[in-house]
Amino acid sequence: MSDEREKLEIEAAKLVTALENEDFEGFRYMFLEQHPYDQAKIFVKLEQEERTKLYHYLSPEEMAALFENIEDEEYNYEMYLSEMDPRFASQMLEHMYADDAVDVLNELNKDQVASYLTIMDDEAAQEIRELLHYEEFTAGSIMTTEFIAIIANQTVKSAMHILKHEAPDAETIYYLYVIDEDKHLVGVISLRDLIVSDDDLMIGEIMSERVFSVSVGEDQEDVARKMRDYNFLALPVVDFQNHLLGIITVDDIVDVIDEEASDDYSKLAAVSDVDSIDRGPLSAAKKRLPWLVILLFLGMLTANLIGQFEETLDKVAILAVFIPLIAGMAGNTGTQALAVAVRRIAMGDLEEGGNLKIIAREAGTGIINGAVCGFLVIGVVYFWKHDFFLGLLVGISILATLTVATIAGAFVPLVMHRLKVDPAVASGPFITTINDIISILIYFGMATLFMQYLI
Amino acid sequence: MSDEREKLEIEAAKLVTALENEDFEGFRYMFLEQHPYDQAKIFVKLEQEERTKLYHYLSPEEMAALFENIEDEEYNYEMYLSEMDPRFASQMLEHMYADDAVDVLNELNKDQVASYLTIMDDEAAQEIRELLHYEEFTAGSIMTTEFIAIIANQTVKSAMHILKHEAPDAETIYYLYVIDEDKHLVGVISLRDLIVSDDDLMIGEIMSERVFSVSVGEDQEDVARKMRDYNFLALPVVDFQNHLLGIITVDDIVDVIDEEASDDYSKLAAVSDVDSIDRGPLSAAKKRLPWLVILLFLGMLTANLIGQFEETLDKVAILAVFIPLIAGMAGNTGTQALAVAVRRIAMGDLEEGGNLKIIAREAGTGIINGAVCGFLVIGVVYFWKHDFFLGLLVGISILATLTVATIAGAFVPLVMHRLKVDPAVASGPFITTINDIISILIYFGMATLFMQYLI
Incomplete structure (x- = not known):
């Protein structure tokens, strides 16, 4: 480059x-x-x-x-x-x-x-x-009106003639859209088919009547998905009465896919827009600070929560040692579950009645991951601190935390999607902070409960 | 849908x-x-x-x-x-x-x-x-050999004739590539230009000699970027002697952009592949567990590190209260810096000699964000605990931590890029764990140093 x-x-x-x-x-x-x-x-x-x-x-x-x-x-x-x-x-x-x-x-x-x-x-x-x-982000907002529309009742030769005349102005000439006298979209013919067809054939005979179109209010992400799946170079845009209003070309769709992906990415990392140019530290700070301040106050909640267990901590200071480990693991598994759920929603890959199924699967995943990590921790803590009960406490906390945190990671974006909020705003750091709170409640709750075995 | x-x-x-x-x-x-x-x-x-x-x-x-x-x-x-x-x-x-x-x-x-x-x-x-x-992920691996190549020394009419004949088999007919007798790529003409040109003109007169091409070993991401920037529907692929080997069409590029974006996204969240279907908890666990186990052992390092400060903790148990806050803020700012750097690298947007500039900018950003968050923390802790020195300790730790963590977030992917490792493997959770360690060193180091003001 x-x-x-x-x-x-x-x-x-x-x-x-x-x-x-x-x-x-x-x-x-x-x-x-x-x-x-x-x-x-x-x-x-x-x-x-x-x-x-x-x-x-x-x-x-x-x-x-x-x-x-x-x-x-x-x-x-x-x-x-x-x-x-x-x-x-x-x-x-x-x-x-x-x-x-x-x-x-x-x-x-x-x-x-x-x-x-x-x-x-x-x-x-x-x-x-x-x-x-x-409106922004709809098919209408990215379509263009420079398309070639023809009527069915003419020969290939006359269509080619129109094409030659309109080619310099049209955004794409690779599909010709066939309309009736009321401008309803009734068919489509690709330039490829037009070129290989006999000059005297009628357009009505060779056009495809099965036209894929998108409606003018449709979300640009859905349009992008269709274009990608069906490998179209252009898609016609129609209103509710199937009048042809415009077309969307693949170059605009490439931009949409790019934008949407980096939008999801930015949000996962809690930055407003990773792809805009940062001219200096001030402009970069401006984009990141709002998130950090929100997360700071959420973090204060966590601090306050641990403050509630000060008595427990005073008695068993060693408990503090494992706070970042447990909170960190909760954050990690939550971020993973979140990312999977956000992408599934973005790809429109949600199965029918799938929310419960997803939650159930995440619970299963959390239990498996929690069990494996929990056993590892029990072993490591036992060999390191020679304290079986401490190991058991940390291990069981990891099991419980990972299960709940994994569910939370999937649950939050699914609920947001249901509430018609973009699930991607539930960023990684946000879910991490939520899971910090969950994990500390579980860990110190159990520690306080089983205090007598620890002292 | x-x-x-x-x-x-x-x-x-x-x-x-x-x-x-x-x-x-x-x-x-x-x-x-x-x-x-x-x-x-x-x-x-x-x-x-x-x-x-x-x-x-x-x-x-x-x-x-x-x-x-x-x-x-x-x-x-x-x-x-x-x-x-x-x-x-x-x-x-x-x-x-x-x-x-x-x-x-x-x-x-x-x-x-x-x-x-x-x-x-x-x-x-x-x-x-x-x-x-x-090789996988190169231009060669996604190109196709079904293109239309013509020679310059013929009329538009005869080129159209070839086109009609080859159209059914070619993957795209919208660009015709012009080659010389040794199959060197010498020009290109779009079907649009061909159609609007006079039948008797020679291809050599109307073709564009400024052909954009990619070399067969080029990374598919670079190819995708070119196609997106220049809005091509297809790009010719050549070897080192400029022989035409194949073409890459825009539909394949749409898939590449999609894949690469979701690949970066998966890695930021530390999952192997968010977009493949999870059939059940076991298959989901299999994809996430390797990351979690690595992070678990990194987390153990953090725990071990805090263990070194057990004496300090024993004396001032309240210190534990702010561990998740400080570690969390370090993780958040690191993830932000990481995401910005990874995307910059992926977009090929690195300026000349830009690494130092980026690090300097991130340092500036970290100081600004650290100062704002630090002051907020001093205020909140003072009003909550009525302890100015504790607030000062936490505030200054936040300032120092955010500065270092922001730099680390950008530094790690830049170094990986320099070492020709995909910078995206430095996932969010990974950088978060690194920053946990940094933040705890800073926080407890300062606490131990200024112990006399805290007791």
């Missing part, structure tokens, strides 16, 4: 020089050679003065291709747009794929959006306005 | 009835209506007797489409193949996309592979044999 990064840096340096020398021809030649993704990578590293020159060197259309590929997590869209001439900016938005333009406009305030839409071509403005309505 | 699942179950029940009644026509009609992904889902739920009938009802080609879609994580490929007539089985493998056939054959032993390849058509066997050589 570093080889490629170096190459890109050399190109970037050359381009900056061309901008500084106002070498219009040279700049355009080198810049347009780059893939738009690389253009965007170079663009976001430019100084404002250089950017301003660049806006004059590129057409709105060329700028649109670049803008679609900006992955700046700081979302400087507003700044970039304000640097452009408003007419240039709205022409650029017009040339962008509608779903990408909507992503940009979503970062602006209402007045700004309205003013750009006003200057824009009416048709483009209308398309964007409709897409702006859809 | 449950609606669709119900529908599928009804279909499955009908199909089983058709199999039982030996209703050949009815079965084929209903079964072939299904998407191969659904066919596979139904297939894996059948009993052996039903499967045996099914093999006789489908052609090797139809069976191949189904087999490509089996996602059974138990990998029963060997069982299914052994149930089939060997000739039928190898014909089926022949009809599968080479990369999928290789996935299946990788689950068999060498003798079985050799015997299927012997019955197979020579050309197909040769292709599969070559693919079997590539």
